[in-house]
Amino acid sequence: MEFIEQLMHGFFQFFQYTGFANVTVGHLVMLAVGSFFIYLGIAKEYEPLLLVPIGFGILVGNIPFFEGVGLQLGIYEEGSVLNLLYFGVMKGIYPPLIFLGIGAMTDFSALVSNPKLVLLGAAAQLGIFFTYIAAITLGFNPQQAAAIGIIGGADGPTAIFLSSKLAPQLLGAIAIAAYSYMALVPVIQPPIIKLLTSHKERTIKMKPPRSVSKTEKIIFPIAGLLLTTFISPGGLPLLGMLFFGNLLKESGVTKRLADTASKPLIDIVTILLGLTVGASTQATTFLTPASILIFVLGAISFMIATAGGVLFAKFMNLFLKEGNKLNPMIGAAGVSAVPDSARVVQLMGIKEDPSNYLLMHAMAPNVAGVIGSAVAAGILLSLLM
């Protein structure tokens, strides 16, 4: 009899530690969200390199367990393995490393050959500042509002970098919103572009970009670093690594380093970043009305950024001669989200006119958007820290 009692006691003690005993509705909702992300990544191929790690991270972060005994399992439990991996997110280590890889794999020659397109990248940062105002009116403090606004930069690493500094308590929601909208670029942008442009504008053929010399390509990262970081030193970790990566690529003498930065390093950091950002969405801290508000504001930010780029391209056309006019669709690529937004513009361009190739033109505002959002993050950091 005593044996059976002990057996039952042991079983109940074990049961307390299982997921079944600790599961809540919040956990189930988040597990469904994680599964949906994985579905989007695999079945729909929406940014699979981001959505699959994030989706699986959401599953990892929302496995219910008995929290009161210091098992050191959860991502917010100091000393746990996930917590140690999450350190790179909390301290803003991963985003600059991602930027190093982006710099090493990005060809800025489209931008160098037609530098006026850099202005489209600047115009598309409108979403960040508009959303900052909107978030303030909704009751967020300036630091939180800036971290939410940066979602409009459509740049996951920048969003994580800024929110880890200004609003760490909102980091999970902001990171998930930023990456979700980046993945949903093919869904969000086309209707806005169509709404703001006529068929005639969408079929404008742009002059092919001129060839760019090696000297120009080498000068670009050095001059770019000096010009942008002297104005916005707050963006130094991001811009410094971006331009450093690009110099490794363009110098032609550091191929091994460029290859490592653009392949194994960025892949490793993407895995760690995706998984830990996903795992940071524990139901207890993530499923709050504030998170929903952040998602809504993020979507607005993204839409305004797209509209800002397109409208500014139309504005520039007022001053450009016939034959030099811009296809206003490329303005939408100014939101960053490399290279998805440029790809969306290319596909839309081909749909309107199968002989109109806009990819190279769209890449210019696209990479300018990366620089622009990093500069904006630096400015917000300097003004609000």
Added chain:
Amino acid sequence: MFLQNISSDTTKVIQDTLSTAAAQDDVFSHLGFNLSNLGSSDVVLTVLGYSIVFLSLLLLYIVFFNLAKLLNLNLKKKLQKAGKQTPADDDLGISGETIAAISMAILLDFQEAHDFENTVITIKKVQSSYSPWNSKLYGLRQNPKY
């Protein structure tokens, strides 16, 4: 026994979890649309921030617009000194389709892509390492008679 080992670490964990949740609640407690939340300093920050972003990228445009001219000028001067012809215009009037076709041809040439495979024997000898699990010897029920 394990349950009794609730240490100071555990207390800290609970406190951390509660404070995170409390921070979230605190964030939400005062949320709601109110235009009076918007101060003049917020408007100043927005205008100033956006202007600086725009100006820094405008500066990048000005520098690279002129850099290209400067480098082109040098190239033209060098060519003229060497007595070679210089192109009058950067635009060679080649359509995007032509450039795409040339680029694809070069890419295929570099990759040696072609419709017919070269005569290469593709039979690969597979060598599996020894494992007692697939050893014929262990599959015998009795020793063979010689």
